[in-house]
Amino acid sequence: MNSRSNPSMTQTNWDLIRDAASGSATAQASLDAVMKRAWPAVYAYIRASGRRSEEATELTQAFICDVFLSRHLLEKADQARGRFRTLLLGAVRNYLADVHRRRHAQSRMPKGGLVAIEAAADGGAEFTSDGGDGSPERAFHARYLAGLIRTASERLQRELEADGDAASWEIFRTRVLQAAFQGDAPGYEELAPRLGLERGQCAAKLLVAKRRFATLLMDELRATVSDPDAVREEVGDILSLLKGR
Amino acid sequence: MMEFFGLPLHGGDADAQAGGGFEGGFEGGFDGGAAGSGAEDKSGSHAAQSLGDTLRWAFELDESPAIAGATFLTREIIPAARDPFEAIAGGVATLAQLEDLKGAYKMLRTTGATAPERSLAARLYAATIAAALVRHGALITRQSPFALAKAFEELSADREMPERIRELGMMALDALAKHR
Numbered sequence: 001m002n003s004r005s006n007p008s009m010t011q012t013n014w015d016l017i018r019d020a021a022s023g024s025a026t027a028q029a030s031l032d033a034v035m036k037r038a039w040p041a042v043y044a045y046i047r048a049s050g051r052r053s054e055e056a057t058e059l060t061q062a063f064i065c066d067v068f069l070s071r072h073l074l075e076k077a078d079q080a081r082g083r084f085r086t087l088l089l090g091a092v093r094n095y096l097a098d099v100h101r102r103r104h105a106q107s108r109m110p111k112g113g114l115v116a117i118e119a120a121a122d123g124g125a126e127f128t129s130d131g132g133d134g135s136p137e138r139a140f141h142a143r144y145l146a147g148l149i150r151t152a153s154e155r156l157q158r159e160l161e162a163d164g165d166a167a168s169w170e171i172f173r174t175r176v177l178q179a180a181f182q183g184d185a186p187g188y189e190e191l192a193p194r195l196g197l198e199r200g201q202c203a204a205k206l207l208v209a210k211r212r213f214a215t216l217l218m219d220e221l222r223a224t225v226s227d228p229d230a231v232r233e234e235v236g237d238i239l240s241l242l243k244g245r
Numbered sequence: 246m247m248e249f250f251g252l253p254l255h256g257g258d259a260d261a262q263a264g265g266g267f268e269g270g271f272e273g274g275f276d277g278g279a280a281g282s283g284a285e286d287k288s289g290s291h292a293a294q295s296l297g298d299t300l301r302w303a304f305e306l307d308e309s310p311a312i313a314g315a316t317f318l319t320r321e322i323i324p325a326a327r328d329p330f331e332a333i334a335g336g337v338a339t340l341a342q343l344e345d346l347k348g349a350y351k352m353l354r355t356t357g358a359t360a361p362e363r364s365l366a367a368r369l370y371a372a373t374i375a376a377a378l379v380r381h382g383a384l385i386t387r388q389s390p391f392a393l394a395k396a397f398e399e400l401s402a403d404r405e406m407p408e409r410i411r412e413l414g415m416m417a418l419d420a421l422a423k424h425r
Contacts, residue, residue: 188322199345200318200322203318203322203349204349204356205352207317208356
């Protein structure tokens with residue numbers, strides 16, 4: 001599969017955003033790739049802001065249409081602005097506040113059609129959480145990170161299988177991903193005979209796979225920041241956001 | 246139930262479906278507890294912790310000394326071990342564990358990320374064979390006595406190894422002579 005048919009495989013978020021806004025031949029594919037990456041975190045934010053599942057889906061869809069497809073976000077998304085994560089979070093936060101304002105304005109509007117001026121001053125405070133426990137921000141960041149990990153995992157799987165090392169992928173999948181998402185993982189005494197390896201070999205393969213995954217994950221993180229030196233700060237922020245959940 | 250790499254998702258399935266316009270099911274299992282039950286929140290918490298650990302591990306990778314890989318392998322096989330030296334020379338490891346460690350270090354000799362890591366793995370490989378011979382009277386390799394003696398000598402002479410590992414090399418030399 002080449003990068004033209006699937007730009008998300010090779011391009012950074014910023015590359016994709018620029019291309020999506022460029023009107024190039026690959027703009028639509030790039031836009032799809034950006035939306036695919038953004039969707040879960042945007043949905044998580046809206047859902048955690050108190051919306052029911054169906055409404056959150058509709059609002060996420062509307063956000064994609066109003067903000068992504070109208071290219072307002074893309075126009076603002078030059079690399080000087082820093083991190084894709086914070087750009088996206090700010091956009092969805094503002095979008096919800098706008099939705100709130102519009103709904104209030106409509107409900108307050110007299111039949112004569114006068115604009116309720118006070119609505120414009122309503123900052124939609126309930127949508128600008130301070131990031132405390134269970135906040136929309138925490139949900140957003142958690143799913144944002146999960147998305148990065150998924151992308152890195154998919155790349156790892158492709159690479160290992162291309163190397164003819166499906167066993168390493170199976171060990172990583174079960175010992176790392178399954179452990180993370182199901183809370184348990186098979187021991188080496190179960191994995192080793194299934195894969196035709198010794199237990200120690202399984203552990204060594206896991207080390208190699210995990211290191212490779214770490215490299216890919218850092219690649220993914222670097223792709224979301226404009227300045228490579230900002231990766232440390234980005235990682236620190238995400239870790240502190242996940243801490244104590 | 247949606248899956249991610251064959252992993253069935255848990256918790257917040259409705260959210261996973263609804264939020265999964267772009268395969269969001271993976272995250273649905275991760276954080277479905279935003280408006281879900283206590284059980285969902287607990288699993289989400291576990292995943293958040295795991296993901297945080299993975300990210301931290303990835304970030305600190307470049308700063309790891311040569312022993313980090315060997316320590317990881319050691320703890321995969323003996324979770325309570327503090328480091329490879331303690332695991333091998335401490336006298337607590339079972340014969341099966343020493344065999345597992347031997348297999349892990351053997352592979353690390355060739356797959357290690359750096360020359361110092363590969364070099365350390367070679368020493369630890371010899372040390373596990375030495376420990377099996379000294380502590381359990383078992384020869385867990387098909388290497389020739391000559392090759393073994395050379396490896397044990399080098400182990401006992403390596404000033405970068407902890408004293409107890411070098412002593413183990415000396416004791417293994419004696420044990421090998423008796424074993425012949």
